[in-house]
Every structure is written in structure tokens, then in C-alpha cells.
Amino acid sequence: MPPADETAAREHEAALLSHALESGRVHSAYLLSGAGDAPRTAALRFARGVVCLGEGERPCEVCLACRRSRSSDERPAVSLDGAGKKGPLLRHVGDHPDLLWIERGASDTRVRIAQVRALQAALRLRTHEGGRRAAVIADAERLNAEAQNALLRVLEEPPPDTVIVLVAASSAGLLATLRSRCQRVRFVPDQGDPWLSPDADEDVRALVRRIDAIAAATLPELLDWAEEYRGARAEAAPAVEALLETGSAWLRARVAAGARQAPAARDMTPALDAFSTLRAARRALVSRNANPQMVAERALFALREAAVR
Numbered sequence: 258m259p260p261a262d263e264t265a266a267r268e269h270e271a272a273l274l275s276h277a278l279e280s281g282r283v284h285s286a287y288l289l290s291g292a293g294d295a296p297r298t299a300a301l302r303f304a305r306g307v308v309c310l311g312e313g314e315r316p317c318e319v320c321l322a323c324r325r326s327r328s329s330d331e332r333p334a335v336s337l338d339g340a341g342k343k344g345p346l347l348r349h350v351g352d353h354p355d356l357l358w359i360e361r362g363a364s365d366t367r368v369r370i371a372q373v374r375a376l377q378a379a380l381r382l383r384t385h386e387g388g389r390r391a392a393v394i395a396d397a398e399r400l401n402a403e404a405q406n407a408l409l410r411v412l413e414e415p416p417p418d419t420v421i422v423l424v425a426a427s428s429a430g431l432l433a434t435l436r437s438r439c440q441r442v443r444f445v446p447d448q449g450d451p452w453l454s455p456d457a458d459e460d461v462r463a464l465v466r467r468i469d470a471i472a473a474a475t476l477p478e479l480l481d482w483a484e485e486y487r488g489a490r491a492e493a494a495p496a497v498e499a500l501l502e503t504g505s506a507w508l509r510a511r512v513a514a515g516a517r518q519a520p521a522a523r524d525m526t527p528a529l530d531a532f533s534t535l536r537a538a539r540r541a542l543v544s545r546n547a548n549p550q551m552v553a554e555r556a557l558f559a560l561r562e563a564a565v566r
Contacts, residue, residue: 291444339369355390472564493549531563
């Protein structure tokens with residue numbers, strides 16, 4: 258996507274959420290998707306804006322609600338545990354009682370059904386402040402089918418004065434019925450390719466260098482690479498998720514580069530096929546507990562096929 262189009266897209270995303278807050282016409286559910294931190298950051302700001310009591314731009318950062326929902330270095334966010342044993346199932350944003358936050362626990366590979374049920378129970382109660390409330394479900398792509406169906410029941414009959422915001426790196430693994438209940442906002446990377454960002458993690462840069470050279474990789478080398486994702490699922494699955502996200506961004510960049518070539522040179526079919534394979538691999542990893550090493554093998558073979566053709 259050309260830089261001018263990227264800028265327009267980002268402005269549209271921000272304007273959509275800001276206009277909803279300023280007009281008071283806030284939908285009961287939103288789905289914010291895209292790579293990187295932008296969707297999560299926007300979800301937090303939007304949720305804080307929902308409960309803001311100020312005038313004009315929200316969050317105003319001045320009213321009592323904004324002060325209560327503000328993060329603090331002196332008060333780090335509570336770590337969650339999907340089983341509810343080593344930590345709570347959900348937490349508040351700041352210390353605002355009507356702002357709820359769910360994400361996968363530090364040792365979990367998915368957002369668990371117990372967390373969605375805890376949210377259901379919390380939403381049955383009246384708001385503490387008598388106004389609106391918001392709940393953010395980060396890592397929504399890591400909801401399994403059971404948890405998604407439980408959440409769907411909430412969205413079908415949303416509690417009054419409640420906004421639910423889903424945040425996902427990709428919406429591909431979410432049920433179509435769940436997506437259809439949400440206003441969707443898709444975030445594009447600032448630079449088109451996430452590894453081009455000046456603050457990109459060195460591990461991401463190293464992974465991109467390996468993918469750049471994948472066309473020369475032999476079958477044994479690909480199998481050895483996939484074996485790096487062998488081990489405890491709690492550690493292996495997030496690493497494979499990073500491979501899938503980075504590989505997908507690499508493919509998008511490849512398609513964009515091909516689109517700028519002469520028409521005769523445009524054969525993006527291998528890259529598009531590989532992109533579909535990676536999307537299916539992500540769904541298998543998140544929704545069906547597929548073996549991370551096997552998912553990595555499938556993704557690496559698809560990336561190599563796209564690179565050599």
C-alpha cells in the first residue's frame with residue numbers, strides 16, 4: 258500500500274473511533290485487528306473514552322473517570338491466569354470499576370473459557386458508576402471455539418450501556434457469526450512492513466533475514482528450522498505465532514512489490530497461495546491445538562514455495 262494510502266487508512270481508523278465517542282453513537286461491539294501494538298493501544302484509548310465524563314475529545318484525561326483509568330508506573334497491570342490459580346481471570350483498567358480487560362495468561366496459549374464466563378458474570382451486574390462501561394478482550398484470535406460461542410451469546414444480547422472491544426492480530430480464526438456482530442476496524446502497519454520500523458525487535462529482524470534467504474533452504478534445513486519450535490506448547494505456540502505473523506507480513510510486502518512491476522511480470526499466485534496456507538495454519542494453531550512444530554513445517558514449506566517461484 259503506498260504511504261499516502263497508509264496515512265489515509267490510519268486517519269480513517271482513528272476518525273471512526275473518535276467520531277463514535279464524540280457523537281455518542283457507540284456500537285455494542287468492535288473488532289480491532291492488525292499486526293503490532295496499534296490495535297491494542299487504540300482499544301485501550303477507546304475503552305477509556307467510553308467511560309470518560311468530559312466534553313469534546315475523549316478520553317479528556319482530566320475528569321475523574323480518566324484519572325481512575327490511567328495506567329501508572331507505580332501500579333503495574335495485574336498479571337492474569339486463565340485458570341484463576343496464580344492470578345485473576347480478568348482485571349480492571351487502572352482502578353476504574355467499569356473498565357474490564359481480558360488477555361491470555363502469561364503461561365497460557367489461549368484465552369480460556371473461564372475468563373469469558375467471568376466476564377459474563379461481571380456484565381450481569383449493574384455498572385458501579387451508573388454510566389457506560391467497556392470490556393476489552395485482547396488476544397481475541399486465541400479464543401477457542403467454546404470461548405467464542407460463549408462470547409457470541411453476550412454479543413447477541415449485549416448488556417445495556419456496555420461496549421465490548423475485541424483485539425486480534427488477525428480475525429481469520431474468529432467465527433463468522435462473531436465477526437458479524439462487531440464493527441470492524443483494521444489497522445495497517447505504519448511502514449507497510451513491520452520489520453522496517455526503527456524500533457522493531459532484533460528477533461523479528463533476524464527472523465525476516467532468515468525468511469529472505471528461505472529460497473535457498475534445503476528440505477533438511479527447513480525440517481531443522483521447524484524443529485526449533487518443538488517443546489512445551491506454552492513456549493512453542495507463541496513462537497510459531499510470531500513466525501506466522503512475520504511470514505504473512507513478508508508475503509504482503511512481496512505482493513506489493515509485484516504489483517509495482519510490469520503486468521507481464523505479475524504472477525502473485527504462489528505468494529497468495531502461501532498467504533492462505535499461513536492463515537489456515539494460524540486457525541489450526543489457535544482453534545484446534547495443532548502441534549506447533551507441524552504448523553511451523555507447513556508454514557515454512559509454503560514460504561519457500563512462494564520465494565522460489
